[in-house]
Amino acid sequence: MSSGFLTAKKQMPNLGVGLGLRRELAAETMVNKDAIDWLELVPENYMDLGGKTRQRLDDALEKFPLVTHGVNLSIGSTDELSQDYLSSISRLLNKIDAPWWSDHLCFTSIENSYLHDLLPLPLSAEALKHVVKRVKTAQHVVGRPFLLENISYYMEMPGDQMEEVDFLAQVLEKADCGLLLDVNNVYVNSVNHNFDPYRYLDRLPLERTVQIHVAGHSHGDELLIDTHGAPVIEPVFELLEYVLKRTDVKAIMLERDQNYPQFSEILAELAQIRDIVMRVRPSIAACA
Numbered sequence: 001m002s003s004g005f006l007t008a009k010k011q012m013p014n015l016g017v018g019l020g021l022r023r024e025l026a027a028e029t030m031v032n033k034d035a036i037d038w039l040e041l042v043p044e045n046y047m048d049l050g051g052k053t054r055q056r057l058d059d060a061l062e063k064f065p066l067v068t069h070g071v072n073l074s075i076g077s078t079d080e081l082s083q084d085y086l087s088s089i090s091r092l093l094n095k096i097d098a099p100w101w102s103d104h105l106c107f108t109s110i111e112n113s114y115l116h117d118l119l120p121l122p123l124s125a126e127a128l129k130h131v132v133k134r135v136k137t138a139q140h141v142v143g144r145p146f147l148l149e150n151i152s153y154y155m156e157m158p159g160d161q162m163e164e165v166d167f168l169a170q171v172l173e174k175a176d177c178g179l180l181l182d183v184n185n186v187y188v189n190s191v192n193h194n195f196d197p198y199r200y201l202d203r204l205p206l207e208r209t210v211q212i213h214v215a216g217h218s219h220g221d222e223l224l225i226d227t228h229g230a231p232v233i234e235p236v237f238e239l240l241e242y243v244l245k246r247t248d249v250k251a252i253m254l255e256r257d258q259n260y261p262q263f264s265e266i267l268a269e270l271a272q273i274r275d276i277v278m279r280v281r282p283s284i285a286a287c288a
């Protein structure tokens, strides 16, 4: 099947190994520019720019390539796609000239109330059709390549007719969009829902992967929880390597969102990711 997205992917820049732009880490991020190739930001934090936020964005833009990773598109919701949101994100993407933008395969709102949680969709033919249509609309309105991230989920919704991996694969193919593959989410889900993470990856159209998230997780009473608040574990680095051996991607990013360690620990994890990249697929490294 011909794919406009896969053709567009060939033109996307190799950004290399990046980090999330976080207020708590911003000062050290700026001074460690040589160890960080690019930054990912949460667009909802930068749509209404106040003094300090504007300054942080301008500083980041001066030093790094930037892309956005949103939480409020609510692509799977039955609420109307928000035209205000699409306009705001378009303005931000134009300002930072992002090569792509992303959000999660989930819903985050019901009747226009935002839930501050990434909730899994019912894995039905009806939901599939609904999401595909909305991804096409969002990608068309914004006019830049769009990536969907696989979420970590802790429950299954009623009405499932297929496995999550097949739902995700079909959304990507039918909407002709890209994948933001979170290898920690794959690992966490594989433990919580008892499946083989490698077979999961084999069933995805990995060639649609543009960006990869690497993160740490925590142990709850019964489940692993995707906290982004702990060191990355070895099996997650192994999944990263497995993916890089199979497909070209454009960017890899370390997610750390709470329980911040010394910045040297973050730099060490970035270096570990870079080692894997240099060994397996050096073309990704922007500074190579």
Ligand SMILES: [Fe+2]
Residues within 6 Å of the ligand: 149, 182, 213, 215, 255
């Ligand atoms: Fe992620």
